Amino acid sequence: MKISSGEKVFQVFLIGFITLLCICMIYPFIHVLSISFSTSTEALRQGMHWYPREISLYAWDRVLADKNIWLALWNTVFRTVVGTFLTILFMSMAAYPLSKKYLPHRNFYMMFIVITMFFSGGLIPTYLLVKSLGFIDSRWSLIIPALISTYSLLILRNFFMSLPEELEDSAKIDGASELRILFTIVIPLSKPVLATLALWSAVGHWNAWFDALMYLQDQKLFVLQTFLRRLVITTEGDPLLPISTEFDTQETVKAAAIMFTALPILIVYPFIQKYFVKGTLVGSVKG
Structure with a gap:
């Protein structure tokens, strides 16, 4: 041509x-x-x-020798891994019944789910809810409130609707329950879209800092982004930055800490990237 x-x-x-x-x-x-x-x-x-x-290598020596940043790394990894796993699990269990036309009042449920994309309770009611649940100064305050993303839920629901119904019908004839169909047939066929949603969730958890700033006072629970914010914005008296050094040395330490925070998620991304475009497209072809 x-x-x-x-x-x-x-x-x-x-x-x-x-x-x-x-x-x-x-x-x-x-x-x-x-x-x-x-x-x-x-x-x-x-x-x-x-x-x-x-x-x-002075800046990297100071960063890698600091115990607090390794503790923050562990807290971030825990939040990212557990939060992403629970998000995919609960979204799958929610999207599967919503993808079935025989679900009673399905449109009614979908209406209320979609409304949450445009309206929310607000910052103060959310904080009061987390406090009433006893999640203040707990890692669960960073996971439970962000458990379900409405946008991701809709993508996953649309993907489930695109799967052949004959596969599920044959499994039901063999006596499989709905949960068994979900975990042994539907989820294995949904790896591209699940990998994409897992990537979105993992990046969101890894980069989040505001919820940790609101809900956590115990420094032992600080995540990397909270630690990095304290280092970059409130450097006075920070144990990672020597008080006797000048501004220039502090800048190299800050740069090393920023790279230390960004590298883990950058290393993971290439292993999931091949599913990214495919999972996004196939999850949006059917409504």
Whole structure:
């Protein structure tokens, strides 16, 4: 098929725009990574930091030697793994019956579920609810309130509706219960969309900090993002930053802490990325 000159110009423009957009997104990451491996003098240098001209591991030594950041890492990993697992489990158990036309009052239930996408109780009622449940200063305050995402629930429901009904009918003839059909037939066939939703949930849990700021006072329960916020914004008296150092050394330590926080989720992403586009598309083809 011959491409017209107008289409060629558009393709060149599109490629150039996407390339520029990628550079704008990748450069801040490269900049922080470069500063984290730089000396204090190099960190103060004006201009673009594509690589460390003067290499120093001082900032990484301080970050990796700090016990609090490892404790925050454990809290974040616990929140991400447990929260993502429970989110996928409960969303699957909710989306499966909602995908069945024979569910009584299905449209009524869906109406109330969709309303939550546009209206919520607000910050103060949510805090009072979490407090009344006894979740203040508990890891569950970071997991239970974020257990179900309405948008993800709708995507999963639509995907379940696209699966052949004959598979479930044959399983019912063999005497399988609804739960067995869900866990042995439906979920194994839904790996692409479940992987996509798991990625969304995991990234959301990993990056969340505001709920930890509201519900947690015990520093032993702080997650990485809360620890990082305290380090970057309220550095005075922070044990990770030596009081006697100047601003430049503090900046290298902050950069190393930021990279330490971002790297784990970046390492996990490539293993799930292949399911991302496929899972999103197939979950939105049927309503």
